[in-house]
Amino acid sequence: MREIGLEHLDDIARGAAILGTGGGGDPHIGKLLAQSALREHGPVRTCTLDELPADATVLPVAMMGAPTVMVEKLPSIEQVSIAAEALAGYLGRELTHIACAEAGGVNSLIPVVAAAQLGLPLVDADGMGRAFPEIQMVLPTLYGVRATPMSVADEKGNRVILDTVDNHWAERLARSATIDMGCSAMISSYAMTGAQASASLVPGTISLCAELGALVRQAREEHTDPVDAVVARLGGRRLFTGKVVDVERRTVTGFARGTARLSGLDGDTGELVLRFQNEHLVAEHDGEVRAVVPDLICTLDRETGEAVTTESLRFGQRVSVISAPCDPRWHTPEGLELAGPRYFGYDLEPQVGAAR
Amino acid sequence: MREIGLEHLDDIARGAAILGTGGGGDPHIGKLLAQSALREHGPVRTCTLDELPADATVLPVAMMGAPTVMVEKLPSIEQVSIAAEALAGYLGRELTHIACAEAGGVNSLIPVVAAAQLGLPLVDADGMGRAFPEIQMVLPTLYGVRATPMSVADEKGNRVILDTVDNHWAERLARSATIDMGCSAMISSYAMTGAQASASLVPGTISLCAELGALVRQAREEHTDPVDAVVARLGGRRLFTGKVVDVERRTVTGFARGTARLSGLDGDTGELVLRFQNEHLVAEHDGEVRAVVPDLICTLDRETGEAVTTESLRFGQRVSVISAPCDPRWHTPEGLELAGPRYFGYDLEPQVGAAR
Numbered sequence: 157m158r159e160i161g162l163e164h165l166d167d168i169a170r171g172a173a174i175l176g177t178g179g180g181g182d183p184h185i186g187k188l189l190a191q192s193a194l195r196e197h198g199p200v201r202t203c204t205l206d207e208l209p210a211d212a213t214v215l216p217v218a219m220m221g222a223p224t225v226m227v228e229k230l231p232s233i234e235q236v237s238i239a240a241e242a243l244a245g246y247l248g249r250e251l252t253h254i255a256c257a258e259a260g261g262v263n264s265l266i267p268v269v270a271a272a273q274l275g276l277p278l279v280d281a282d283g284m285g286r287a288f289p290e291i292q293m294v295l296p297t298l299y300g301v302r303a304t305p306m307s308v309a310d311e312k313g314n315r316v317i318l319d320t321v322d323n324h325w326a327e328r329l330a331r332s333a334t335i336d337m338g339c340s341a342m343i344s345s346y347a348m349t350g351a352q353a354s355a356s357l358v359p360g361t362i363s364l365c366a367e368l369g370a371l372v373r374q375a376r377e378e379h380t381d382p383v384d385a386v387v388a389r390l391g392g393r394r395l396f397t398g399k400v401v402d403v404e405r406r407t408v409t410g411f412a413r414g415t416a417r418l419s420g421l422d423g424d425t426g427e428l429v430l431r432f433q434n435e436h437l438v439a440e441h442d443g444e445v446r447a448v449v450p451d452l453i454c455t456l457d458r459e460t461g462e463a464v465t466t467e468s469l470r471f472g473q474r475v476s477v478i479s480a481p482c483d484p485r486w487h488t489p490e491g492l493e494l495a496g497p498r499y500f501g502y503d504l505e506p507q508v509g510a511a512r
Numbered sequence: 513m514r515e516i517g518l519e520h521l522d523d524i525a526r527g528a529a530i531l532g533t534g535g536g537g538d539p540h541i542g543k544l545l546a547q548s549a550l551r552e553h554g555p556v557r558t559c560t561l562d563e564l565p566a567d568a569t570v571l572p573v574a575m576m577g578a579p580t581v582m583v584e585k586l587p588s589i590e591q592v593s594i595a596a597e598a599l600a601g602y603l604g605r606e607l608t609h610i611a612c613a614e615a616g617g618v619n620s621l622i623p624v625v626a627a628a629q630l631g632l633p634l635v636d637a638d639g640m641g642r643a644f645p646e647i648q649m650v651l652p653t654l655y656g657v658r659a660t661p662m663s664v665a666d667e668k669g670n671r672v673i674l675d676t677v678d679n680h681w682a683e684r685l686a687r688s689a690t691i692d693m694g695c696s697a698m699i700s701s702y703a704m705t706g707a708q709a710s711a712s713l714v715p716g717t718i719s720l721c722a723e724l725g726a727l728v729r730q731a732r733e734e735h736t737d738p739v740d741a742v743v744a745r746l747g748g749r750r751l752f753t754g755k756v757v758d759v760e761r762r763t764v765t766g767f768a769r770g771t772a773r774l775s776g777l778d779g780d781t782g783e784l785v786l787r788f789q790n791e792h793l794v795a796e797h798d799g800e801v802r803a804v805v806p807d808l809i810c811t812l813d814r815e816t817g818e819a820v821t822t823e824s825l826r827f828g829q830r831v832s833v834i835s836a837p838c839d840p841r842w843h844t845p846e847g848l849e850l851a852g853p854r855y856f857g858y859d860l861e862p863q864v865g866a867a868r
Contacts, residue, residue, distance in 0.1 A: 242675070246602065246673070312677050312681075313676075313677040314674075314675070314676045314677055314681050314685065315674075315675040315676075316672060316673070316674055316675075316685060317602070317672070317673035317674075317675075318670075318671075318672055318673075319598070319670070319671040319672075319673075320669075320670045320671075321668050321669040321670055325668075325670050328692050329670065329672060329689055329692050332688035332689065332691070332692050333685055333688065333689070335688070336684050336685050336688050
């Protein structure tokens with residue numbers, strides 16, 4: 157896609173919810189903000205990683221916090237550009253492009269808002285190829301790109317600039333600031349050159365969101381199975397279809413953590429357990445691990461194919477759980493150290509290629 | 513005093529511990545850092561509030577955190593100027609003077625370190641006339657001076673710049689960052705003009721520290737009572753002399769909080785209870801309130817007159833508890849709202865003039 161207009165937002169939001177793997181924040185909020193920004197400023201130009209000049213100044217923007225809170229404490233539209241402008245001022249450099257840190261959930265559309273407000277092109281790419289809960293969990297970390305200087309801004313007007321010794325410290329200090337700000341804030345981090353962006357980002361993921369969203373919509377219109385369409389496009393597989401029979405959810409240390417239990421339907425038997433920290437991390441079928449982070453685990457409505465986020469999972473929902481392969485760089489030793497199962501506290505082997 | 517040399521540091525540290533009212537951090541640490549800085553850079557020039565040019569750029573520097581931690585996790589000497597330089601860079605202004613936010617404890621000497629390292633004069637004044645535990649508790653807040661932009665720096669190399677909607681938000685966000693950094697950090701805040709400094713700071717408090725320290729030293733040399741000398745200079749009174757029989761102390765929410773109980777000696781009977789949050793807040797004699805914040809409550813060794821900090825209070829110590837009046841601006845309605853007993857959770861009347 158060459159530009160993002162109002163007509164694309166529904167599909168992008170629908171597809172982003174899928175790549176959100178249960179987290180990433182409700183993309184409906186991002187859609188509302190993007191609608192407002194595009195109505196005021198017109199469509200946003202996009203550019204591919206191939207087209208990006210090596211000396212470009214690329215700034216990813218995102219929303220940080222607990223999705224459970226984001227749906228109740230809506231961000232202001234000004235807040236999005238305030239975070240970017242605060243950081244540009246600190247860097248003393250003129251921004252040339254806006255990028256997406258996390259293609260999943262609300263954060264696929266927050267960069268659209270920033271690009272519209274600042275009149276800059278948006279890079280069609282992201283730092284994860286999915287959603288992850290912590291700041292250091294982006295591929296640029298593997299390429300030595302620093303998360304800081306980064307900015308954190310709230311809707312009240314408070315701004316924080318961080319300059320840290322590593323990307324884990326950026327996560328730690330930004331998380332505390334976000335919690336103080338009410339568990340949701342706008343951030344700008346990983347300012348990078350065009351060359352760094354081209355090397356480290358996952359290409360085409362904004363387009364992929366739009367494509368996934370369109371596939372789900374078209375399957376419904378054509379009365380085919382939208383879940384099948386998503387599985388086929390992502391090269392994944394359907395793990396389980398079932399009814400949600402229990403959800404245990406806590407907002408702790410700034411995250412939405414919990415467990416969901418599904419009882420089999422449509423020929424699936426037994427129980428599937430999903431464990432999440434903002435995003436789904438592990439899927440276990442009757443005690444056997446079927447999929448695990450960094451691969452994607454997504455919960456989709458059995459009928460409509462719409463992604464169901466961890467904060468909206470509730471008793472009685474009928475969902476299909478699918479898995480899909482992540483960007484292969486997440487399966488390198490460095491990638492797994494950053495976002496593999498052991499980082500999240502699960503003593504499990506990552507399942508290389510299991511989802512393919 | 514026109515300049516501060518190595519020969520002044522003992523007296524300043526001794527006097528600062530008294531104005532620290534039990535808190536403010538152990539001035540011994542500040543003395544070690546200042547000795548090192550003065551040995552390298554020579555004496556620090558001082559200037560009075562009257563001499564300060566109205567258009568000066570004055571930057572107070574301080575250490576923030578729990579005194580219980582500061583004595584175990586020593587700051588680096590570089591850390592002091594890093595905080596000041598990070599903020600000067602953000603402000604885009606050249607600093608002309610260093611100031612003292614808090615005359616009590618370690619923070620009377622941290623500005624000496626910064627002034628020596630940066631080659632700038634030190635203003636002989638401070639923002640409290642004593643020690644207080646929170647950032648917004650300085651007289652400049654009453655004059656509308658903003659705490660932010662402020663910087664927070666740790667010994668690892670992490671730096672945070674805050675820009676907040678009010679000074680309470682500066683406290684909140686800086687406290688979280690300080691806790692993440694290990695409960696002790698170096699800060700620069702309340703950058704102000706010379707005119708703002710002249711209006712809002714308490715004049716002559718660095719000299720007062722030196723004078724109090726000298727009085728205690730001389731009384732010991734002359735075999736007179738050092739506690740009497742301090743009481744007379746501060747226009748205060750001796751509340752109680754007793755033996756420490758119990759200390760309960762916790763490091764919570766980034767502060768050293770607790771209670772100490774003293775059993776009477778030297779003709780004093782009954783029990784005196786001291787309640788503190790870094791600094792002494794309330795002194796109760798057999799259930800009757802004898803002194804309360806914002807007035808000064810200080811614990812001095814009965815024999816030597818040396819101040820005993822809340823983190824070094826321990827069973828068996830023989831101390832005299834004195835009270836002394838604070839800067840009268842703390843007894844205005846705005847001052848009491850900021851640092852009166854009710855702010856600290858004590859439903860007590862402030863004792864205007866009680867200590868005089």
